[in-house]
Amino acid sequence: MDDVKHLAPGADAIIGLSVPDGLFDYTEKLKVFSWMHSGCDDLRLMGAFERFKQRGVKLANIRGSNAVAVAEHAMMFVLALAKKTLFKHTQMNEGRLVFPNYAETQSSMLQGRTLCVIGLGNIGGRIARHAKAFDMHVLGVRRRSxxxxxNVDAVYGVDDLLDIFPRCDYIIVAAPNTKETNNLIGKDExxxxxKTAFLVNVSRSGLIQEKPLYDALTSGGLAGFAADVWWQYGFGHTFPASGLGSRLGVHKLPNVLTSNDQAANAEDVLQRNIEWGTENLVEFFAGKPMQREVNLELGY
Structure with a gap:
C-alpha cells in the first residue's frame, strides 16, 4: 500500500490486477476502475462495490478475454476425468500391466451423455459449443432461465438444480461468484x-461447499472432481483468485484432478487482458459506453 498511497489521491482512473487493502480510502477523485480480471467477487468482498455506488465510480472488467482458454481447460478436465488419464499415465510409468477392459481402467464416454453447464456467459457458452462437438446433450443453468x-438443449434457473442434477453425467461450474451463487452446491445438490457423475469447477471456489464435496468424493457419492480454483479461507483478498488447495485435502484425493489458477495462463491471453483493460478506459474518457462495464447490483 505504501508504494501507491501517494498516487491514489489524484487518480481519475485506475487499471489494476490487484488492489492493496485500504487503497479506496485515498481515491476521492476516482471516476473509473478497470479490473484486470473477469470475476469481480474479490472487489465486492472488500467493500468496493458499495463505495463505487456511493461515489458514482464506474467499474469495468475484462470478461471474455480468457474465455477460449478456460473453456478448453474445462474440456481438458472432462476428458481427463472420463478417460482416467492421470491414473493410466501413472500405471504405465510404474510398469503396471492391466488387462484390456479391466473395470478399474475403463473409461467413461461423452457421446450421448448429459452435460450441465452452470453459467452461460462467455466461458459457459463456449463449453456448450465444445460439448456439442462430442455429441453430448447439454443443459444450461443461468439467472434468466x-x-x-x-448449443444448449434446455435452460434452467438456479432453483432447478435438484431436479436436473440426477440427469447429468458431467457438471461444469462456470458462473460468477455473487450473493446468489455463493455456496450454490452443497450437501443436497x-x-x-x-454416483457416476463428474464435477468440474473453472469459476470460483466459493460456489461449491468444501466439506460436503470432500464427503461425496470419499464416500462414493461422486465419481470425480476437477478444479482450477481453490478456497482461500479469508486471506489473499484480490490475487491470486484461488488458494493453495483444500485444507481438507480435496486436491490430494485419487479421484481429483487439479490445476491452480492456470486455466487462463495460455497463449494470447495476457496481451488481450492488457488491450481490453486499456480499452475500458479509452471508452470511458471518450464518452462511449464501456462494452465490459460491470453491473454493481448484479456483480458481473
Missing part, C-alpha cells in the same frame, strides 16, 4: 448427482 441459448 428459459431463454434459449445456442451433491446428493442429487449420480
Amino acid at each position: 428459459g431463454e434459449p441459448v445456442e 451433491l446428493a442429487a448427482m449420480k
Whole structure:
C-alpha cells in the first residue's frame, strides 16, 4: 500500500490486477476502475462495490478475454476425468500391466451423455459449443432461465438444480461468484448427482461447499472432481483468485484432478487482458459506453 498511497489521491482512473487493502480510502477523485480480471467477487468482498455506488465510480472488467482458454481447460478436465488419464499415465510409468477392459481402467464416454453447464456467459457458452462437438446433450443453468441459448438443449434457473442434477453425467461450474451463487452446491445438490457423475469447477471456489464435496468424493457419492480454483479461507483478498488447495485435502484425493489458477495462463491471453483493460478506459474518457462495464447490483 505504501508504494501507491501517494498516487491514489489524484487518480481519475485506475487499471489494476490487484488492489492493496485500504487503497479506496485515498481515491476521492476516482471516476473509473478497470479490473484486470473477469470475476469481480474479490472487489465486492472488500467493500468496493458499495463505495463505487456511493461515489458514482464506474467499474469495468475484462470478461471474455480468457474465455477460449478456460473453456478448453474445462474440456481438458472432462476428458481427463472420463478417460482416467492421470491414473493410466501413472500405471504405465510404474510398469503396471492391466488387462484390456479391466473395470478399474475403463473409461467413461461423452457421446450421448448429459452435460450441465452452470453459467452461460462467455466461458459457459463456449463449453456448450465444445460439448456439442462430442455429441453430448447439454443443459444450461443461468439467472434468466428459459431463454434459449445456442448449443444448449434446455435452460434452467438456479432453483432447478435438484431436479436436473440426477440427469447429468458431467457438471461444469462456470458462473460468477455473487450473493446468489455463493455456496450454490452443497450437501443436497451433491446428493442429487449420480454416483457416476463428474464435477468440474473453472469459476470460483466459493460456489461449491468444501466439506460436503470432500464427503461425496470419499464416500462414493461422486465419481470425480476437477478444479482450477481453490478456497482461500479469508486471506489473499484480490490475487491470486484461488488458494493453495483444500485444507481438507480435496486436491490430494485419487479421484481429483487439479490445476491452480492456470486455466487462463495460455497463449494470447495476457496481451488481450492488457488491450481490453486499456480499452475500458479509452471508452470511458471518450464518452462511449464501456462494452465490459460491470453491473454493481448484479456483480458481473
